[in-house]
Amino acid sequence: MPIRKYIPFGLQENTEHLLDIGRTIVEVDDIDVVLQTILEECVRVCNGTRGFLAIIDHDRGSMNVKYVTGPGWADDTKCALINVSEETGKGITGRVAATAESYMCNDTSKDPYYVELFDDVRSEMAVPLSDDVRTRGVLSIASTSENAFKSAHEYVVRNLCDMATTAMTLADYRRRERAIVRIGGELTGITERTEIIEKVLQITAEVLQFEDCSVFLADKDKKKLSLVASQGTMRDFVGRAEYEFGHGLTGCVAKDKKPLRLRYPHLDPRWSGWHGGMEPERISAFLAVPIFDRTGVAGVIRLQREQSKYPWFSNSYTAEDEKILTAVADRLGTALDNSALLDKLIESERMAAWGELSARSAHMIGNRVFAIKGDINEIEYVLGEENPDKEELNEILAGAKRGIFLLEEILNEFRMFVKADKVDKTRLDIGALLKETLGEFFGKRSGVKTSAEVPEEPVMISGDATKLKRVISELLENATNFLPADGEIKVTLTDGLGRDTARKPKKKVRAADYVRIRIADNGCGVREEDKENIFNPFFTSRAKGMGLGLPIVKGVIEAHDGVVYEDGKEGEGAVFNILLPK
Amino acid sequence: MARILLVDDEEAVRNAVARRLKRNGYDITKKASQAEGIEEVNSVETPYDVVVTDMVMETPDSGLEVLKAALTRDVFTEVIVLTAYGNVANAVECMRRGAFDYVEKNVPGVDVFELLDAKVKQAMERRQSSVSGIRRIERYMK
Known part of the structure; x- marks a missing residue:
C-alpha cells in the first residue's frame, strides 16, 4: 500500500487503521460517528491519555467541546465552552483556533498558553481542522507523560484532521444537497407566489449563513426590481426597496444575468447607495444571483453578511455558497414559472366558465323571452276579437308575469354566482x-x-x-x-x-x-x-x-x-x- | 285536420307555441324532451304531418335526433327546428339533413310566433304537394 511510504518511521504499526478512516468518511453518513472515530484514532496513534474535538461557532466566536475520549470526562467539561484567543493564558485550543496553526506542548507546567482542564496532564498537542477558507475546529490530545508528542505524531494527526475537515465539508454538502432536493419537493405543492418565496427563504436560512436574505422580483418590462420578501435586516423594506436594472450591485446582477460575489460591497464602484438594513460599512460579504424563468430574468436573490466581531474568522461567501444559491434560485425560478402557468390556467378556465355561463344564460333568457313574446302575441290576438275574453286575458297575463319572474330568477342566480366570493362579514x-x-x-x-x-x-x-x-x-x-x-x-x-x-x-x-x-x-x-x-x-x-x-x-x-x-x-x-x- | 307534434323542454314555450298554432285549428301534441319526442314519433299510429322541435334539450343537438327519427318514420313529415341564441350552425345542419326550415326564437323586432305560423303553413303545403305527387306516381305506376 503506497500510503505507508509517507507514514514516518516508527509509527507504522499504529497506523493500520488509517485506511479504514478514509472508508468511514465516505460510507458513514453520520458526521458525529465519523468525527468521534477520527478523534479516537488520533489519541490511539499518539498513545494519548485523552482527547477532545471542539467545533467553532463562527457567529458566537467561541468553541464547543463536542467529542471526547479517554477517562475522567464529566458532563460539564464535556460541553465546555472555549474562547478563541491568541492571548497567553487563554488556552492552547483557543490559540490554535485563532491562528490555525498546530501547537505542541511537552511540559504543561512551563507553557504560557496552557490552561488546566485535568490535573494529571503533562503534554498537550492541538491541531486545527481548517479548509481553504476557515478553521472549523480544533482537535486536542493530552498525555500524562512529559514529552509525549513528537513531530511525527503531529504529522499523522494533521492528516487525520484534514480527513475530519473533509468529512465535515462532505456532511455540509450532503445537508445542502438534501435541502436543495427538499426545496424542489416542497415547492411542488405550493402555488401561491408569496408562499413559494417564504419557503425558499426558510430553506436558504438552513444552508447558508446571512444576516439578510432578500428576494427581488422584476417587473413585466424587465426594468425594475422590487423587494418582495426578506428574512433579516431588510424585512421592514419589503415593498419599498427598488433597483433599476443595471443600477446598484443588485440591479447589475439582473442586467448582466450573472452572479456577483463580493467582500465589502460598498467599496465597489457599482454600489449605488443604501436602502436600509445593515450599515453599509458593516456589510462584509455580498452574494447575489439572478433568478431565471421562461421570460428571462425574473428577479434576484441576495445574501448579505455582517462584518464578524472576530477578525480571525473569514465570513466571505465561497464559490460553493454561490453554487448553492444558484441552485436555490433555479428552483425558485421553476416554482414561480409553475405558479404563473397555473394562474394562466385558472384564468383560462375562468374565461371558459364565463363563456359557458354566457351561452347558458343567453339560451335560457332567450327561451323565456320567446315565451313571453308568445304571451304578448296572444294578448294582441285576444284584444283584436270583438268581445275580448277578460278571463282569458288575465290568464295569459299571469303566464307572462311568471315568465318575467323566471327571467329575474335567472338574473339573480347569475349575479349571486358572480358575486359569491364577495362577502361582508x-x-x-x-x-x-x-x-x-x-x-x-x-x-x-x-x-x-x-x-x-x-x-x-x-x-x-x-x-x-x-x-x-x-x-x-x-x-x-x-x-x-x-x-x-x-x-x-x-x-x-x-x-x-x-x-x-x-x-x-x-x-x-x-x-x-x-x-x-x-x-x-x-x-x-x-x-x-x-x-x-x-x-x-x-x-x-x-x-x-x-x-x-x-x-x-x-x-x-x-x-x-x-x-x-x-x-x-x-x-x-x-x-x-x-x-x-x- | 293537420297534426303537429311539438317538442320543447320549456313548458312556457310549449304552451305559447301550442296556443298560437291552435288558432289555425291544428291538432297539437306536446312533448317535453328529445326522448319523449322520439318515443312519440315511433309509437304514434299515423305519422305527424309537421314536427316542431327545439334544438337544444338533453344535448346540444337533440333537435337533430328528433329530425332523424321523424324522417325515418315518414319521409313526408316536415320538420321545423326552433333555435335559441347562437345555435344557427346546428340548425343549418338540420336543413342539410332534410328539415323544412328553422326558426330562431329570438329575432329582435320580429314576432316570431307569426313567422312560425307562416312556416308551419308552408310546411303543410309542401307536405301536401309531395304527398299528392307521390299519389300521382302511384296511380301512374298501377
Missing part, C-alpha cells in the same frame, strides 16, 4: 340565522317534515348573514326538490368538529374553532358518479335552473374559508355538510 349567531332561515323557508311550503337541532346558547361566527341565508335556502331548496312524498329534512348545528376531522379545511385551525351545519334529507341522494360534479357550474339533474345553485353555495362557503361537501349514501338521501370557521 359581521359577528352573527349562526344558530339563530339557521332557525330564522328554516322558518322563512318552510313557512311558505307546508307538507315537508323538518327538524332542527341547534344548541340553545348562541354560536357566534364571522360571516355574511345574507349570503349564508341564501346558501342554507339553496340547500333546503335542493333537498325539497328531491324529496319523496313522506320526505323529511334534518338540520343540525354543532359547535366544533368533534372527532370527524377528515374534511377539516386545509388551513391550520383547530377543529374546535369550527362549526358544522348538516342538512340531511331522505330523498334519492346523490348518485355516486355525480358526487364529484355537483359543485361544478352547470351540472344539474333538473331541466330547470342554470345549475349554479351548488356552485354558489361552494363559492360563498369558500369565501368564508369554510368547506362544503356531500357525504350521503345514494338511495338513502343527500347529506350536505358545511364547516365554517368561527
Whole structure:
C-alpha cells in the first residue's frame, strides 16, 4: 500500500487503521460517528491519555467541546465552552483556533498558553481542522507523560484532521444537497407566489449563513426590481426597496444575468447607495444571483453578511455558497414559472366558465323571452276579437308575469354566482340565522317534515348573514326538490368538529374553532358518479335552473374559508355538510 | 285536420307555441324532451304531418335526433327546428339533413310566433304537394 511510504518511521504499526478512516468518511453518513472515530484514532496513534474535538461557532466566536475520549470526562467539561484567543493564558485550543496553526506542548507546567482542564496532564498537542477558507475546529490530545508528542505524531494527526475537515465539508454538502432536493419537493405543492418565496427563504436560512436574505422580483418590462420578501435586516423594506436594472450591485446582477460575489460591497464602484438594513460599512460579504424563468430574468436573490466581531474568522461567501444559491434560485425560478402557468390556467378556465355561463344564460333568457313574446302575441290576438275574453286575458297575463319572474330568477342566480366570493362579514349567531332561515323557508311550503337541532346558547361566527341565508335556502331548496312524498329534512348545528376531522379545511385551525351545519334529507341522494360534479357550474339533474345553485353555495362557503361537501349514501338521501370557521 | 307534434323542454314555450298554432285549428301534441319526442314519433299510429322541435334539450343537438327519427318514420313529415341564441350552425345542419326550415326564437323586432305560423303553413303545403305527387306516381305506376 503506497500510503505507508509517507507514514514516518516508527509509527507504522499504529497506523493500520488509517485506511479504514478514509472508508468511514465516505460510507458513514453520520458526521458525529465519523468525527468521534477520527478523534479516537488520533489519541490511539499518539498513545494519548485523552482527547477532545471542539467545533467553532463562527457567529458566537467561541468553541464547543463536542467529542471526547479517554477517562475522567464529566458532563460539564464535556460541553465546555472555549474562547478563541491568541492571548497567553487563554488556552492552547483557543490559540490554535485563532491562528490555525498546530501547537505542541511537552511540559504543561512551563507553557504560557496552557490552561488546566485535568490535573494529571503533562503534554498537550492541538491541531486545527481548517479548509481553504476557515478553521472549523480544533482537535486536542493530552498525555500524562512529559514529552509525549513528537513531530511525527503531529504529522499523522494533521492528516487525520484534514480527513475530519473533509468529512465535515462532505456532511455540509450532503445537508445542502438534501435541502436543495427538499426545496424542489416542497415547492411542488405550493402555488401561491408569496408562499413559494417564504419557503425558499426558510430553506436558504438552513444552508447558508446571512444576516439578510432578500428576494427581488422584476417587473413585466424587465426594468425594475422590487423587494418582495426578506428574512433579516431588510424585512421592514419589503415593498419599498427598488433597483433599476443595471443600477446598484443588485440591479447589475439582473442586467448582466450573472452572479456577483463580493467582500465589502460598498467599496465597489457599482454600489449605488443604501436602502436600509445593515450599515453599509458593516456589510462584509455580498452574494447575489439572478433568478431565471421562461421570460428571462425574473428577479434576484441576495445574501448579505455582517462584518464578524472576530477578525480571525473569514465570513466571505465561497464559490460553493454561490453554487448553492444558484441552485436555490433555479428552483425558485421553476416554482414561480409553475405558479404563473397555473394562474394562466385558472384564468383560462375562468374565461371558459364565463363563456359557458354566457351561452347558458343567453339560451335560457332567450327561451323565456320567446315565451313571453308568445304571451304578448296572444294578448294582441285576444284584444283584436270583438268581445275580448277578460278571463282569458288575465290568464295569459299571469303566464307572462311568471315568465318575467323566471327571467329575474335567472338574473339573480347569475349575479349571486358572480358575486359569491364577495362577502361582508359581521359577528352573527349562526344558530339563530339557521332557525330564522328554516322558518322563512318552510313557512311558505307546508307538507315537508323538518327538524332542527341547534344548541340553545348562541354560536357566534364571522360571516355574511345574507349570503349564508341564501346558501342554507339553496340547500333546503335542493333537498325539497328531491324529496319523496313522506320526505323529511334534518338540520343540525354543532359547535366544533368533534372527532370527524377528515374534511377539516386545509388551513391550520383547530377543529374546535369550527362549526358544522348538516342538512340531511331522505330523498334519492346523490348518485355516486355525480358526487364529484355537483359543485361544478352547470351540472344539474333538473331541466330547470342554470345549475349554479351548488356552485354558489361552494363559492360563498369558500369565501368564508369554510368547506362544503356531500357525504350521503345514494338511495338513502343527500347529506350536505358545511364547516365554517368561527 | 293537420297534426303537429311539438317538442320543447320549456313548458312556457310549449304552451305559447301550442296556443298560437291552435288558432289555425291544428291538432297539437306536446312533448317535453328529445326522448319523449322520439318515443312519440315511433309509437304514434299515423305519422305527424309537421314536427316542431327545439334544438337544444338533453344535448346540444337533440333537435337533430328528433329530425332523424321523424324522417325515418315518414319521409313526408316536415320538420321545423326552433333555435335559441347562437345555435344557427346546428340548425343549418338540420336543413342539410332534410328539415323544412328553422326558426330562431329570438329575432329582435320580429314576432316570431307569426313567422312560425307562416312556416308551419308552408310546411303543410309542401307536405301536401309531395304527398299528392307521390299519389300521382302511384296511380301512374298501377
